[in-house]
Amino acid sequence: MDPAFNFCSACGAQVKLTIPPGDSLLRHVCDACQTIHYSNPKLVVGALPVWGDQVLLCRRAIEPRHGKWTLPAGFMENGESVAAAAIRETAEEACARIALGEMSTMISLPHISQVHVIYLAELLDLDFAAGEETLDLRLFSEAEIPWDEIAFRTIHLTLKHFFEDRRRGQFQFRTLELKPHA
Amino acid sequence: MDPAFNFCSACGAQVKLTIPPGDSLLRHVCDACQTIHYSNPKLVVGALPVWGDQVLLCRRAIEPRHGKWTLPAGFMENGESVAAAAIRETAEEACARIALGEMSTMISLPHISQVHVIYLAELLDLDFAAGEETLDLRLFSEAEIPWDEIAFRTIHLTLKHFFEDRRRGQFQFRTLELKPHA
Numbered sequence: 001m002d003p004a005f006n007f008c009s010a011c012g013a014q015v016k017l018t019i020p021p022g023d024s025l026l027r028h029v030c031d032a033c034q035t036i037h038y039s040n041p042k043l044v045v046g047a048l049p050v051w052g053d054q055v056l057l058c059r060r061a062i063e064p065r066h067g068k069w070t071l072p073a074g075f076m077e078n079g080e081s082v083a084a085a086a087i088r089e090t091a092e093e094a095c096a097r098i099a100l101g102e103m104s105t106m107i108s109l110p111h112i113s114q115v116h117v118i119y120l121a122e123l124l125d126l127d128f129a130a131g132e133e134t135l136d137l138r139l140f141s142e143a144e145i146p147w148d149e150i151a152f153r154t155i156h157l158t159l160k161h162f163f164e165d166r167r168r169g170q171f172q173f174r175t176l177e178l179k180p181h182a
Numbered sequence: 183m184d185p186a187f188n189f190c191s192a193c194g195a196q197v198k199l200t201i202p203p204g205d206s207l208l209r210h211v212c213d214a215c216q217t218i219h220y221s222n223p224k225l226v227v228g229a230l231p232v233w234g235d236q237v238l239l240c241r242r243a244i245e246p247r248h249g250k251w252t253l254p255a256g257f258m259e260n261g262e263s264v265a266a267a268a269i270r271e272t273a274e275e276a277c278a279r280i281a282l283g284e285m286s287t288m289i290s291l292p293h294i295s296q297v298h299v300i301y302l303a304e305l306l307d308l309d310f311a312a313g314e315e316t317l318d319l320r321l322f323s324e325a326e327i328p329w330d331e332i333a334f335r336t337i338h339l340t341l342k343h344f345f346e347d348r349r350r351g352q353f354q355f356r357t358l359e360l361k362p363h364a
Binding site: 003004005006007008009010011012014015022025028035037038039040041042043075076077078079080081082083084103106108110111113115132173175177 | 185186187188189190191192193194196197204207210217219220221222223224225257258259260261262263264265266285288290292293295297314355357359
């Protein structure tokens with residue numbers, strides 16, 4: 001969740017919510033210094049690290065979904081590429097080294113203004129370990145995946161597609177959109 | 183360019199630039215209300231509208247690159263999907279209706295903290311017209327493309343790949359990274 005937007009971050013005056021001239025959407029606008037403050041969707045980027053017929057999942061040590069299993073992923077930072085973000089998140093959450101492959105999924109979540117991007121990746125060695133945001137981590141074969149304990153729908157979908165594609169012997173990049181839970 | 187960040191947008195107090203506990207990067211932090219203000223890369227999303235052997239380009243009526251040619255594209259908005267952003271930008275800048283195809287390119291620009299995503303698209307009719315941010319627009323065959331007058335390197339690359347792929351008879355999604363101009 002973005003913090004409340006009441007004051008201009010440039011000059012400190014109170015902002016108002018208004019549609020600027022030539023625009024069609026409400027923005028936080030500062031009458032004192034004329035700054036228009038835009039807010040845009042965030043990229044969450046991660047990897048699906050593969051070792052033989054197994055994939056590496058992490059059990060979350062943080063909210064949301066504390067205790068649930070996920071792929072290493074997190075908010076992309078300024079100054080990095082999408083690929084660099086996937087490698088960094090895997091290093092931070094799983095202390096793991098990967099070689100990135102193709103992009104696997106790009107899933108829009110308009111109700112929370114996020115876009116989740118997951119790369120296929122090859123795990124380079126077995127010296128992984130739980131990072132600060134991870135309770136536990138391990139390799140899972142398809143039959144072992146705790147499907148009812150996966151933290152996020154985007155990760156669930158990405159894993160499902162990965163195993164389907166592997167059975168078919170052909171990987172496919174997918175762009176999808178998820179609506180809010182009914 | 184993001185505006186200066188001097189004051190907390192939640193409570194109006196002055197912020198300081200510091201690395202929060204458990205983090206590794208400098209953030210704007212408010213000591214008064216404890217809000218940590220994150221800044222993340224922005225998605226710029228657009229389309230490559232195709233009509234027969236021609237593509238639709240728009241001449242920019244705004245800075246940067248006023249007067250140069252580009253594909254319809256712009257900042258993705260909160261509350262929309264990546265696909266919806268491509269369709270909306272094409273409607274706004276070219277007053278054109280498209281059917282989206284596959285994603286063509288996803289290009290990271292870490293030096294400006296942007297990610298540019300362009301979809302292949304089929305132009306549905308010829309009732310296009312210049313939107314508010316467009317001086318002029320027209321269909322170009324490959325031989326007619328004004329290569330030296332293309333506004334952005336990401337658009338130049340996307341067009342090059344499109345025509346290469348069309349000659350090969352096979353379209354391919356590409357993820358790339360561009361460094362700053364030397």
